[in-house]
Amino acid sequence: MKLLQSILGNNLPADTAPRPLAHARLEQLTMPHWALGRLMDLAEDLAAMTGQVPPPVARKTIVTFAADHGVAAEGVSQYPAEVTPQMVRNFVRGGAAVNALAKVAGARVQVVDMGVAADLNDLDGKIISRRAGNGSGNIARGPAMTREQAVFCLEAGIQIAQDLSSETDVFGTGDMGIGNTTPSAAIMAVFTGRSPAEVTGRGTGVDDDRLSQKIRVVEKTLDVNRPNAADGVDVLAKVGGFDIGAIAGLILGAAALKKPVIIDGFISGAGALIAQALCPAALDCAVAAHRSAERGHFLMLERLGKKPLLDLNLRLGEGTGAALAMPLLDAAVRLLTDVATFGDAGVSRAEDDSRAPA
Amino acid sequence: MKLLQSILGNNLPADTAPRPLAHARLEQLTMPHWALGRLMDLAEDLAAMTGQVPPPVARKTIVTFAADHGVAAEGVSQYPAEVTPQMVRNFVRGGAAVNALAKVAGARVQVVDMGVAADLNDLDGKIISRRAGNGSGNIARGPAMTREQAVFCLEAGIQIAQDLSSETDVFGTGDMGIGNTTPSAAIMAVFTGRSPAEVTGRGTGVDDDRLSQKIRVVEKTLDVNRPNAADGVDVLAKVGGFDIGAIAGLILGAAALKKPVIIDGFISGAGALIAQALCPAALDCAVAAHRSAERGHFLMLERLGKKPLLDLNLRLGEGTGAALAMPLLDAAVRLLTDVATFGDAGVSRAEDDSRAPA
Numbered sequence: 001m002k003l004l005q006s007i008l009g010n011n012l013p014a015d016t017a018p019r020p021l022a023h024a025r026l027e028q029l030t031m032p033h034w035a036l037g038r039l040m041d042l043a044e045d046l047a048a049m050t051g052q053v054p055p056p057v058a059r060k061t062i063v064t065f066a067a068d069h070g071v072a073a074e075g076v077s078q079y080p081a082e083v084t085p086q087m088v089r090n091f092v093r094g095g096a097a098v099n100a101l102a103k104v105a106g107a108r109v110q111v112v113d114m115g116v117a118a119d120l121n122d123l124d125g126k127i128i129s130r131r132a133g134n135g136s137g138n139i140a141r142g143p144a145m146t147r148e149q150a151v152f153c154l155e156a157g158i159q160i161a162q163d164l165s166s167e168t169d170v171f172g173t174g175d176m177g178i179g180n181t182t183p184s185a186a187i188m189a190v191f192t193g194r195s196p197a198e199v200t201g202r203g204t205g206v207d208d209d210r211l212s213q214k215i216r217v218v219e220k221t222l223d224v225n226r227p228n229a230a231d232g233v234d235v236l237a238k239v240g241g242f243d244i245g246a247i248a249g250l251i252l253g254a255a256a257l258k259k260p261v262i263i264d265g266f267i268s269g270a271g272a273l274i275a276q277a278l279c280p281a282a283l284d285c286a287v288a289a290h291r292s293a294e295r296g297h298f299l300m301l302e303r304l305g306k307k308p309l310l311d312l313n314l315r316l317g318e319g320t321g322a323a324l325a326m327p328l329l330d331a332a333v334r335l336l337t338d339v340a341t342f343g344d345a346g347v348s349r350a351e352d353d354s355r356a357p358a
Numbered sequence: 359m360k361l362l363q364s365i366l367g368n369n370l371p372a373d374t375a376p377r378p379l380a381h382a383r384l385e386q387l388t389m390p391h392w393a394l395g396r397l398m399d400l401a402e403d404l405a406a407m408t409g410q411v412p413p414p415v416a417r418k419t420i421v422t423f424a425a426d427h428g429v430a431a432e433g434v435s436q437y438p439a440e441v442t443p444q445m446v447r448n449f450v451r452g453g454a455a456v457n458a459l460a461k462v463a464g465a466r467v468q469v470v471d472m473g474v475a476a477d478l479n480d481l482d483g484k485i486i487s488r489r490a491g492n493g494s495g496n497i498a499r500g501p502a503m504t505r506e507q508a509v510f511c512l513e514a515g516i517q518i519a520q521d522l523s524s525e526t527d528v529f530g531t532g533d534m535g536i537g538n539t540t541p542s543a544a545i546m547a548v549f550t551g552r553s554p555a556e557v558t559g560r561g562t563g564v565d566d567d568r569l570s571q572k573i574r575v576v577e578k579t580l581d582v583n584r585p586n587a588a589d590g591v592d593v594l595a596k597v598g599g600f601d602i603g604a605i606a607g608l609i610l611g612a613a614a615l616k617k618p619v620i621i622d623g624f625i626s627g628a629g630a631l632i633a634q635a636l637c638p639a640a641l642d643c644a645v646a647a648h649r650s651a652e653r654g655h656f657l658m659l660e661r662l663g664k665k666p667l668l669d670l671n672l673r674l675g676e677g678t679g680a681a682l683a684m685p686l687l688d689a690a691v692r693l694l695t696d697v698a699t700f701g702d703a704g705v706s707r708a709e710d711d712s713r714a715p716a
Contacts, residue, residue, distance in 0.1 A: 030448055031455055032437070032562035036678065037651055037671025078708040079390070086705040090388055095698030097389055103696065104688045204390035204708065293395055311669065312686075313395025320394065327685040328670075331462045338461065340453030347444040350436040350562065 003155045004249075007256050008279050015051035015258070022047035028341035032350065036335065038309070042287070043332040049260045049285045054336040056169045057260065057329045060107035062319035063160060063250055064091060064098060064174035067242035068117040068135030070144070071221070072179030076214045078206050081135075081178045085118035087318075088176065092126045097316060098174055101323035107172065109319065112160060114153060114242035116177075130156035132242045139183055139221045143238045150237035150245055154278075157249020161257060170329060171254045171261040172289075173268040174319020175243045178204075181294065182214060184270035186221045186239040188296065190229050191273045192303050196222065201266070201295030203315075232277030240274065247271025248278070255282035260329070262322040265292040265314060269300040276304060289325035290314055361513045362607075365614050366637050373409035373616070380405035386699035390708065394693065396667070400645070401690040407618045407643045412694040414527045415618065415687045418465035420677035421518060421608055422449060422456060422532035425600035426475040426493030428502070429579070430537030434572045436564050439493075439536045443476035445676075446534065450484045455674060456532055459681035465530065467677065470518060472511060472600035474535075488514040490600045497541055497579045501596045508595035508603055512636075515607020519615060528687060529612045529619040530647075531626040532677020533601045536562075539652065540572060542628035544579045544597040546654060548587050549631045550661050554580065559624070559653030561673075590635030598632065605629025606636070613640035618687070620680040623650040623672060627658040634662060647683035648672055 022044045027033065034040050046055035066088050072081045090096045091111045102109045111127040113120055117135035120127065132152050136144040145153075161171065181203035188199040196218035202211055225238035236245045248271040254261035255275075263272050263286050275282050288306035291298055293315040301308055309325045342349050380402045385391065392398050404413035424446050430439045448454045449469045460467045469485040471478050475493035478485065490510050494502040503511075519529065539561035546557040554576035560569055583596035594603045606629040612619035613633075621630050621644050633640050646664035649656055651673040659666055667683045700707050 029455070030445065030453065031674050035562070035672070035674035036455060037673065039670055039672070039682070080706050080709070083706050086703070087388065090698055090703045090705060093698070093703070095388065095696075095703050097387070097394060097693065097697050100692040100696035101689050104685055104692055204393070309670070312397055312667070314393070314397070315395065316389050316393035324397070324686065324689055327462055328682065331459050331682055334458040334462055335455065338453075338458035339455050340448060340451070345444070345448045345451070345453050347448060348438055348441050351438070 001151050003158055004151055007158050007252050010256060016048060018047040018051055018053045019044055021053045022336060025336055029335065029339045030342055030345050030347045039332050040335065042328065043335050046260055046329065046332060049258065051258050054333050057333050059167055059169045060105060060172065060326055061110055061164050061168040062098060062102055062107050062172035062174050062322055063110045063112060064176055064319050065112045065114050065243040065246040066116050066176040067114040069177055069179035069183060069241050070136055070138030071140055071182050071217065073138055074140050074217045075210065076182045076217055077178050078204055078210065079178050081117060084176060084178050085116050085120060088116060088120060092123055096318060097320050098318035098323060101320050105323045105326035107323055107326055110164065112246060114246050128160065136241050139186065139225060139239050140217045141224060143225055144183060144240050145237050147233060147237045150233050153242050153245025154249040157246040158253035161250050161253025165257050165259065169259065171250060171259055172319050172322030172326065173247045173250055173261065173264050173271065174322060175247065175267040175317045177241060177243045180241055180243060180267050182217060183239055183241045183244060184267045185218050187235060187270040187273055188300050189218060189222060190227050190235050191277065192299055194299060199296040232274045235277065236274050244271045244274065248274035251275040251286055252279060252282050255285040260285055260287055262287045262289050262325050264289055264319050264322040265317050266294040266297050267317050269297065269304065272304050289321040359509050361516055362509055365516050365610050368614060374406060376405040376409055376411045377402055379411045380694060383694055387693065387697045388700055388703050388705045397690050398693060400686065401693050404618055404687065404690060407616065409616050412691050415691050417525055417527045418463060418530065418684055419468055419522050419526040420456060420460055420465050420530035420532050420680055421468045421470060422534055422677050423470045423472050423601040423604040424474050424534040425472040427535055427537035427541060427599050428494055428496030429498055429540050429575065431496055432498050432575045433568065434540045434575055435536050436562055436568065437536050439475060442534060442536050443474050443478060446474060446478060450481055454676060455678050456676035456681060459678050463681045463684035465681055465684055468522065470604060472604045486518065494599045497544065497583060497597050498575045499582060501583055502541060502598050503595050505591060505595045508591050511600050511603025512607040515604040516611035519608050519611025523615050523617065527617065529608060529617055530677050530680030530684065531605045531608055531619065531622050531629065532680060533605065533625040533675045535599060535601045538599055538601060538625050540575060541597055541599045541602060542625045543576050545593060545628040545631055546658050547576060547580060548585050548593050549635065550657055552657060557654040590632045593635065594632050602629045602632065606632035609633040609644060610637060610640050613643040618643055618645055620645045620647050620683050622647055622677050622680040623675050624652040624655050625675050627655065627662065630662050647679040
C-alpha cells in the first residue's frame with residue numbers, strides 16, 4: 001500500500017517545458033508546416049512525457065501479464081481456461097504473435113504470471129512470478145479479489161516498471177487470460193456509464209448466443225458487486241482481474257518514471273481506466289496503440305482521452321497492438337533528430353510563412 | 359514504346375495460387391480466428407502479389423521521383439519552384455523526412471530526376487537522371503507534355519523497377535515537385551468524374567484564396583486539355599507531370615516483376631490512377647500506405663480499390679507515408695514465418711472451431 005500511495009502522491013502531469021522546444025524544432029523542419037500531422041504531434045507528446053528533446057525511445061519492453069479469470073466458468077469465451085497457461089508457454093518459446101511482432105519493433109517481451117490457474121514453476125527465470133492468487137473469483141457471483149489483492153496487483157505493476165526501467169525507454173502493455181474481455185467490459189461500463197450491451201464485444205470471437213450470455217454475465221457482475229466508480233481500487237477488486245490490475249500498475253509506474261507506455265487494446269484499456277481513476281495525470285504518459293475491433297473500444301479510448309495510432313481490425317491482445325505501434329514512436333523521434341531545418345538545408349520557406357527566421 | 363507495350367501485354371493479375379496456402383497457415387496460428395485482422399489480410403495479399411509463401415519483403419527501396427511543373431506559375435503553391443531542386447539536394451544529403459523515416463523502415467531512398475528545372479549535374483552518381491524535359495508545360499494553358507514524353511516517363515519508371523529489382527523486394531513510391539498536387543487533382547477529376555472543387559486540396563497548405571485559385575486552375579486545365587479518360591497516356595500527357603508518369607511506370611514495372619509496391623499519398627495515387635487506366639491488374643501488386651489529409655484522397659483510394667494501412671493526417675509526399683507503412687509488411691510476413699500453429703504449440707482450439715485438424 002505504501003508503494004501505491006507514494007506513486008499516487010508523486011504522479012505529476014507530464015513535464016510541459018520540453019513541449020514548446022520540440023514544437024519549435026518541428027516547425028523549422030524542411031517540409032510544409034506540420035505536414036506529417038499526427039507523427040509530429042506524437043514527437044511533441046513524447047518530449048513532454050519524457051521531459052527530453054529528443055525523447056529516448058530506443059529500448060522497448062512489452063510486459064505481458066497473464067492471469068486466469070473465474071468468470072470463464074460462465075461460458076463467456078469460446079476457449080477453455082487451459083489456454084492461458086498454454087499460451088504462457090508459447091510466449092516463452094517465442095511462438096506467439098506478440099513475439100513475432102516484438103521482433104519487428106526491436107522490443108523485448110517480458111511475461112509476468114499474475115495468477116494463472118496452473119503450475120508454471122518450471123518456467124522460473126523465464127517469466128516473472130507475482131501471483132495474486134490461483135485465478136480471480138467469478139465476478140458474476142462475487143468480487144474478483146479482495147482489496148488487498150487489488151493493491152498487490154497494482155504494486156506488482158509499479159514494481160515491474162521500476163525493475164525494468166534501467167533497460168527500458170518505452171513500455172508496452174499486454175495481457176493473456178481467457179475470459180478477460182468480460183471484466184474489461186464491466187470496468188468500462190462502470191467508468192463510462194454505458195450499458196453492458198454497448199460495451200460487451202465478441203472477445204475471441206463468440207457467436208450471437210454466447211454474446212447474449214456474455215452481456216447477461218456483465219449485467220449480473222455489476223448487479224452483484226456494485227463497484228464504486230469513484231474508487232479505482234474498489235472497481236478493480238470487485239469486477240477486475242489480476243492482469244488488468246497489473247497493467248494499471250505498470251501505467252502508473254511508467255508515468256512516475258517519465259517513460260512513455262503504449263496501451264495495447266481492450267484489456268489494456270480497462271487497465272488504463274483503472275489507472276486513470278487512481279491518477280488522471282498518469283495518462284499523460286500513455287499512447288493508445290490502436291482502435292480495436294472489440295465493440296465499444298472507441299468509447300473506451302474516448303473516455304481515456306486518447307486517439308489511437310492504428311486501426312487495423314485487431315482483437316488479439318498480448319501486446320501485439322503495442323508492438324505494431326512502436327515503429328511509429330521511432331519515426332516520430334527521427335523527425336527531431338534527423339531532419340534538417342530550412343536554415344540548415346538552404347531550402348526556401350513558404351511565401352507567407354511568418355515562422356521564417358528573421 | 360516497345361517496353362511499355364511488352365509490360366502492358368504481360369502484366370497479369372497477381373498469382374492466386376499462394377493465397378489459399380497463406381490463408382490456411384494463418385488460420386492455424388495460435389490466436390483466435392483472424393484476430394490480427396488487416397495484418398493477416400496483408401500477409402495473404404503479399405503472398406498473392408509475390409507468388410510466394412512466405413513472401414520476401416526484407417529489401418526495400420523508396421523511389422522518389424522529382425520534377426517541376428509549369429503550372430506552378432499559376433500561383434497554386436505557397437512555395438516557389440526553386441524548392442524542388444533544393445529538396446533534391448536535401449534528399450541526397452539525407453536531411454529530408456523521407457530519409458529519416460526510411461531509416462526506421464530499413465529502406466533505401468533512390469532519387470530520380472525526371473525533369474527538375476535546374477542544373478543537377480553535380481549530383482551525378484548520387485541520383486538517377488531520366489529527364490523528360492526542363493519541367494512540364496503549364497497545364498492551365500496547354501498540355502503537360504507530348505505523348506512521346508508521357509511514354510518516356512512511363513518507361514523510365516518501368517526501367518527503374520527492373521534496374522533495382524535485383525536488390526529490392528518491396529518498392530515504395532515517392533514524389534517531389536512544387537505544384538504537383540494540381541495535376542494530381544486534375545487526373546483524379548478525369549478518372550473519378552468528380553468536380554475540381556471536390557478533388558482539389560490545400561497541398562502544402564495554401565490559404566482559402568489560393569485554394570479558390572487552385573480550383574479555378576484545375577477547371578481551366580480540364581477545359582483547355584480535354585483529356586480522354588479511356589486513354590491513360592493521353593491523360594498523363596495532357597494534365598499530368600513527369601514525376602507522376604514515372605510513378606505510374608514504377609507501379610507497372612513492379613507488378614510485372616511480382617514485387618509489392620507501396621503507394622505513398624496523393625501524388626503517388628495519381629500515378630496509380632494512370633497505371634490503373636493502362637493496366638487494371640497491375641494494381642493487384644499495390645498496397646496503399648495511408649489516407650492522406652489532402653482533400654479527396656479517400657475518393658482516390660476508393661477508385662483504386664485500396665484500403666489504406668495508416669491514417670495519420672499526413673500530407674507531405676516524398677515517400678514518407680510509404681516508409682511509415684513498411685514495418686507493417688514486415689509484421690505481416692512475420693506472422694507466416696514466426697508464429698506457431700495450434701498443433702505445434704499444443705494450444706487448445708476453440709470449442710466450436712471447425713478448422714481444427716482432425
